[in-house]
Amino acid sequence: xxxxxxxxxxxxxxxxxxxxxxxxxxxxxxxxxxxxxxxxxxxxxxxxxxxxxxxxxxxxxxxxxxxxxxxxxxxxxxxxxxxxxxxxxxxxxxxxxxxxxxxxxxxxxxxxxxxxxxxxxxxxxxxxxxxxxxxxxxxxxxxxxxxxxxxxxxxxxxxxxxxxxxxxxxxxxxxxxxxxxxxxxxxxxxxxxxxxxxxxxxxxxxxxxxxxxxxxxxxxxxxxxxxxxxxxxxxxxxxxxxxxxxxxxxxxxxxxxxxxxxxxxxxxxxxxxxxxxxxxxxxxxxxxxxxxxxxxxxxxxxxxxxxxxxxxxxxxxxxxxxxxxxxxxxxxxxxxxxxxxxxxxxxxxxxxxxxxxxxxxxxxxxxxxxxxxxxxxxxxxxxxxxxxxxxxxxxxxxxxxxxxxxxxxxxxxxxxxxxxxxxxxxxxxxxxxxxxxxxxxxxxxxxxxxxxxxxxxxxxxxxxxxxxxxxxxxxxxxxxxxxxxxxxxxxxxxxxxxxxxxxxxxxxxxxxxxxxxxxxxxxxxxxxxxxxxxxxxxxxxxxxxxxxxxxxxxxxxxxxxxxxxxxxxxxxxxxxxxxxxxxxxxxx
Amino acid sequence: xxxxxxxxxxxxxxxxxxxxxxxxxxxxxxxxxxxxxxxxxxxxxxxxxxxxxxxxxxxxxxxxxxxxxxxxxxxxxxxxxxxxxxxxxxxxxxxxxxxxxxxxxxxxxxxxxxxxxxxxxxxxxxxxxxxxxxxxxxxxxxxxxxxxxxxxxxx
Numbered sequence: 001x002x003x004x005x006x007x008x009x010x011x012x013x014x015x016x017x018x019x020x021x022x023x024x025x026x027x028x029x030x031x032x033x034x035x036x037x038x039x040x041x042x043x044x045x046x047x048x049x050x051x052x053x054x055x056x057x058x059x060x061x062x063x064x065x066x067x068x069x070x071x072x073x074x075x076x077x078x079x080x081x082x083x084x085x086x087x088x089x090x091x092x093x094x095x096x097x098x099x100x101x102x103x104x105x106x107x108x109x110x111x112x113x114x115x116x117x118x119x120x121x122x123x124x125x126x127x128x129x130x131x132x133x134x135x136x137x138x139x140x141x142x143x144x145x146x147x148x149x150x151x152x153x154x155x156x157x158x159x160x161x162x163x164x165x166x167x168x169x170x171x172x173x174x175x176x177x178x179x180x181x182x183x184x185x186x187x188x189x190x191x192x193x194x195x196x197x198x199x200x201x202x203x204x205x206x207x208x209x210x211x212x213x214x215x216x217x218x219x220x221x222x223x224x225x226x227x228x229x230x231x232x233x234x235x236x237x238x239x240x241x242x243x244x245x246x247x248x249x250x251x252x253x254x255x256x257x258x259x260x261x262x263x264x265x266x267x268x269x270x271x272x273x274x275x276x277x278x279x280x281x282x283x284x285x286x287x288x289x290x291x292x293x294x295x296x297x298x299x300x301x302x303x304x305x306x307x308x309x310x311x312x313x314x315x316x317x318x319x320x321x322x323x324x325x326x327x328x329x330x331x332x333x334x335x336x337x338x339x340x341x342x343x344x345x346x347x348x349x350x351x352x353x354x355x356x357x358x359x360x361x362x363x364x365x366x367x368x369x370x371x372x373x374x375x376x377x378x379x380x381x382x383x384x385x386x387x388x389x390x391x392x393x394x395x396x397x398x399x400x401x402x403x404x405x406x407x408x409x410x411x412x413x414x415x416x417x418x419x420x421x422x423x424x425x426x427x428x429x430x431x432x433x434x435x436x437x438x439x440x441x442x443x444x445x446x447x448x449x450x451x452x453x454x455x456x457x458x459x460x461x462x463x464x465x466x467x468x469x470x471x472x473x474x475x476x477x478x479x480x481x482x483x484x485x486x487x488x489x490x491x492x493x494x495x496x497x498x499x500x501x502x503x504x505x506x507x508x509x510x511x512x513x514x515x516x517x518x519x520x521x522x523x524x525x526x527x528x529x530x531x532x533x534x535x536x537x538x539x540x541x542x543x544x545x546x547x548x549x550x551x552x553x554x555x556x557x558x559x560x561x562x563x564x565x566x567x568x569x570x571x572x573x574x575x576x577x578x579x580x581x582x583x584x585x586x587x588x
Numbered sequence: 589x590x591x592x593x594x595x596x597x598x599x600x601x602x603x604x605x606x607x608x609x610x611x612x613x614x615x616x617x618x619x620x621x622x623x624x625x626x627x628x629x630x631x632x633x634x635x636x637x638x639x640x641x642x643x644x645x646x647x648x649x650x651x652x653x654x655x656x657x658x659x660x661x662x663x664x665x666x667x668x669x670x671x672x673x674x675x676x677x678x679x680x681x682x683x684x685x686x687x688x689x690x691x692x693x694x695x696x697x698x699x700x701x702x703x704x705x706x707x708x709x710x711x712x713x714x715x716x717x718x719x720x721x722x723x724x725x726x727x728x729x730x731x732x733x734x735x736x737x738x739x740x741x742x743x
Binding site: 260261475506 | 738739
């Protein structure tokens with residue numbers, strides 16, 4: 001259906017109202033939510049014999065959750081409104097989503113609270129398993145592969161407390177065949193290798209090389225760079241690409257002696273090796289580069305048939321094709337399973353078909369074995385995780401380029417306890433969503449800050465250094481060349497307001513920077529509290545006695561407050577766009 | 589320095605601390621040795637003002653984002669037959685924004701067989717790394733790449 005943007009917004013607004021007042025909305029030309037059946041979700045135009053099932057960025061969410069997509073997703077002007085930088089209204093328009101539909105609920109922030117009550121939670125391994133098994137049974141086990149683009153072992157309390165092991169058990173239960181990594185490495189090298197021993201899947205990466213000159217593995221690959229799997233009578237070459245910037249985005253000490261990077265030259269060599277020496281029928285790159293970086297990879301490396309991407313958490317209902325390479329990415333938090341059917345005849349790819357299937361937990365029944373497994377994995381921690389800390393008045397969510405309510409709550413907690421001038425909370429894209437009026441559980445706090453380096457550090461920084469660091473972080477997010485981005489969002493700042501012109505050159509984006517309502521003084525020393533980054537390494541006079549894990553700081557704050565009421569008015573004014581989700585060209 | 593701004597500088601310094609003397613304002617400009625040249629002067633010192641031509645014969649391999657700015661791996665290979673009448677005489681690595689942009693000078697002869705080497709350089713900030721190769725015919729060929737040095741912080 002072809003409708004103009006204006007019409008679309010009007011309809012969306014009208015339906016939004018309808019859904020709130022009547023508790024029932026009809027979708028435009030589609031089925032009403034109540035009529036969506038399992039059959040609709042499974043419906044697929046079967047193609048060829050081979051099926052690749054793809055998951056990415058589950059962030060250890062083995063239970064269903066609410067996860068609201070961003071309402072602000074800004075990038076450099078050349079990238080705004082392109083796949084990887086689409087949200088809300090622009091996303092719905094680009095992919096032709098029907099307002100208030102199940103897809104709109106899964107893929108956008110629009111009407112989230114009302115639709116959450118209608119459609120329920122998303123993901124969870126028990127529901128994923130039912131979906132995966134149904135497809136595997138239909139297509140045949142010998143014709144199907146389950147590929148995981150990483151960021152799977154970290155992101156919840158149960159993952160943190162078991163050193164990632166609970167999630168490895170979940171992957172073995174799902175039947176993951178091959179994976180790559182990023183946050184996996186924050187358990188440290190030794191633990192990663194231990195977990196890989198327990199993992200049924202193969203862990204591959206062509207872009208991790210030893211760089212300790214005194215180690216046996218100096219200049220050697222740490223993992224197998226690729227694997228060749230025979231399925232559906234074809235040879236599938238799968239090359240692994242772990243997150244190229246792990247050692248800068250996360251503390252170096254976890255991967256000391258391992259060097260990361262994009263390594264496009266060796267990627268090209270492995271593509272050629274698979275084709276010429278191993279005569280594979282299909283070359284797949286299983287990647288944690290990020291959706292926009294992988295579009296650059298496809299431009300620069302020849303001969304890749306499919307890139308199964310991850311890291312940037314984009315749900316992309318349609319594949320994109322660049323330089324004959326088809327790129328897909330399957331959202332985050334276990335919300336989706338991507339199904340890619342490939343038709344290979346006479347060693348050539350004749351066609352493919354793709355669908356991003358939402359794991360709607362109210363529609364896809366849970367596999368009882370999965371529920372049992374989840375309960376068993378959580379049992380030792382139930383008492384701590386289920387503790388009710390308080391209630392939230394408004395929606396607590398994580399994401400958006402500059403600000404989100406759950407991050408603000410964390411900043412409020414840090415500022416309250418640490419008595420600092422400025423707090424920094426990282427711009428990760430994983431976390432959770434708590435609906436208005438709901439209890440906040442300890443489990444939710446772990447979902448927001450469950451990492452292996454949780455300490456809040458309090459230290460001093462000069463005003464000019466703070467301004468410089470903010471510009472540096474802004475360039476990691478807004479560089480016009482995706483290869484120089486790190487795929488996260490801006491750090492979230494408490495106690496600070498600023499204006500930003502994203503399209504300005506490096507070092508000149510931020511203006512009107514204020515601390516505590518007053519213009520920042522370049523020469524003054526400010527007290528900073530920060531967690532989850534490397535910022536403390538730039539600071540001075542670290543206050544050692546104040547160091548505490550962020551999840552404890554947040555827990556205690558919510559308990560003190562009992563009811564939290566976080567305003568959704570952000571602290572950042574965006575000067576070059578009029579909305580958070582611009583279309584291509586910047587129009588709103 | 590103009591008299592007025594000089595007086596202001598002295599006044600400010602005096603206001604900040606009674607011990608501070610205005611010696612900074614009087615300091616003569618530092619002498620410019622071979623390690624004190626800016627990028628333009630350093631390039632001129634190498635080429636004598638001759639043209640530097642970007643060339644696909646010069647291959648630079650370096651990370652897009654440095655894992656550690658103190659030791660950034662850089663590999664260079666220059667296509668050349670390396671025969672007595674056609675070879676690469678020297679390869680020079682410039683960190684264009686370091687206070688000393690000259691980081692490595694490698695001299696070669698045809699006996700090297702291949703014009704290639706790898707090293708690690710220190711980068712003070714995000715900047716362009718420039719490779720200049722001098723041929724036996726006196727031409728200067730170049731390649732460059734921007735390398736980001738960042739404290740990181742996303743994920």
